[in-house]
Amino acid sequence: SAVISQKPSRDICQRGTSLTIQCQVDSQVTMMFWYRQQPGQSLTLIATANQGSEATYESGFVIDKFPISRPNLTFSTLTVSNMSPEDSSIYLCSVELLSDLFSNGYTFGSGTRLTVV
Amino acid sequence: DQQVKQNSPSLSVQEGRISILNCDYTNSMFDYFLWYKKYPAEGPTFLISISSIKDKNEDGRFTVFLNKSAKHLSLHIVPSQPGDSAVYFCAASAAGSSNTGKLIFGQGTTLQVKP
Numbered sequence: 001s002a003v004i005s006q007k008p009s010r011d012i013c014q015r016g017t018s019l020t021i022q023c024q025v026d027s028q029v030t031m032m033f034w035y036r037q038q039p040g041q042s043l044t045l046i047a048t049a050n051q052g053s054e055a056t057y058e059s060g061f062v063i064d065k066f067p068i069s070r071p072n073l074t075f076s077t078l079t080v081s082n083m084s085p086e087d088s089s090i091y092l093c094s095v096e097l098l099s100d101l102f103s104n105g106y107t108f109g110s111g112t113r114l115t116v117v
Numbered sequence: 118d119q120q121v122k123q124n125s126p127s128l129s130v131q132e133g134r135i136s137i138l139n140c141d142y143t144n145s146m147f148d149y150f151l152w153y154k155k156y157p158a159e160g161p162t163f164l165i166s167i168s169s170i171k172d173k174n175e176d177g178r179f180t181v182f183l184n185k186s187a188k189h190l191s192l193h194i195v196p197s198q199p200g201d202s203a204v205y206f207c208a209a210s211a212a213g214s215s216n217t218g219k220l221i222f223g224q225g226t227t228l229q230v231k232p
Contacts, residue, residue, distance in 0.1 A: 031218045042121070042222040043161070044208065058219075092160050096218060105151055105163030106218060112186075113158075 006093055007107035013083055013116050020079045021112045023093030028073035030098040033106070034066070038089045046091075049076040083116045090114070120144045121209050123223035131231055136194040138226050140207030143188065147209040149221065152181060153202045164205075165192070178226045197230045204228075 013019050019033040020033040024030065030056045047055040047068055055068035080087050093109045122141045130136045140150075148169040153161035167174040167181045167190065174181050180193045194201055206222040 004160075006160075033218050039147065040224075042119075043208075043220070044222070045219050048218060094218070094220075105166055106220065107155075108153075108160035110158070110160045116164045 004093065004095060004107060004109040008111055009110065010113040011115070013114065015084050015116055018079055018081045018084055019083065019114060020077050021091055022083075023076045023078075023095075024108055025074045025095055027097070029097060030073070031106075032070060032076045033094040034076070034078045035046055035094060035108075036067060036089045036094045037092065037111075043092065046078070049078075080114065083114075085116045088116045100105055105111040118143070119224075120147075121207055121221045121223040123205075123207055123226045126224070127227040127229070129229045129231065130197050133196045136192075136197045136201065136228055136230065138154075138192040138194075138205050138207075138228065140190050140197050140223055142186060142190075142209050142221075144209070144211065144221075145188070145213040147221075148212050149210045150181070150183060150190050151208045152179075153206040153208060153222075154201075155225070158205055159199060161206055168215075169173075194228075199230050199232050202228055202230050 003026045034046040035043045037043045046061045047057040049055050049070040050066050050095050051070045067079045071078050071085045090111045092111045094106045097107050151166040152164040154164050155161040165176050165179045169184050183190045204225045204227050206218040206225045
């Protein structure tokens with residue numbers, strides 16, 4: 001089965017800095033998504049990472065704060081820019097694997113636990 | 118506005134008994150519902166799903182029931198095992214290309230199965 005590698009798994013960052021999170025899949029996928037889970041909250045979709053074009057952001061999320069790259073069908077990055085303590089969350093990438101097409105259940109990476117101090 | 122709600126933050130059951138996790142939703146456009154399980158330091162793992170055209174879907178020890186009129190779904194685990202101890206998320210999606218991949222999650226319910 002396909003493997004999703006998300007890096008880093010965790011980080012502690014200073015406010016005002018930026019962190020880039022990587023999501024690598026060992027097979028080509030059409031759909032890649034970025035989610036955020038704030039402490040005690042549910043997972044919230046940030047954006048859909050589109051290959052070859054700009055990401056599609058959900059309400060409340062903007063490109064300047066969360067720039068996303070999708071250079072090919074196996075890789076995407078999410079940058080959390082100009083961080084503040086409120087950005088402390090778990091960030092997860094999600095993909096639609098071929099095996100998911102039968103269940104409509106998207107597969108998630110292991111997440112990046114970000115703490116901003 | 119929380120469109121998907123899991124009102125019980127935690128649930129504790131004895132091994133071998135039934136675990137029932139509940140989920141309510143408000144958006145009548147949702148037509149697909151999923152349950153995910155999440156262990157600490159791991160991403161959510163897909164468990165089982167149900168389409169709105171069905172009222173029940175079963176997979177081994179896991180059964181999901183959907184009551185569309187009540188906008189309510191539940192996940193039954195029987196018999197419960199200690200390895201089932203995890204956070205369970207209910208998620209929903211609506212039809213349409215603009216909604217592809219867009220899952221709306223509940224807040225999660227932490228299940229503890231005691232030996």
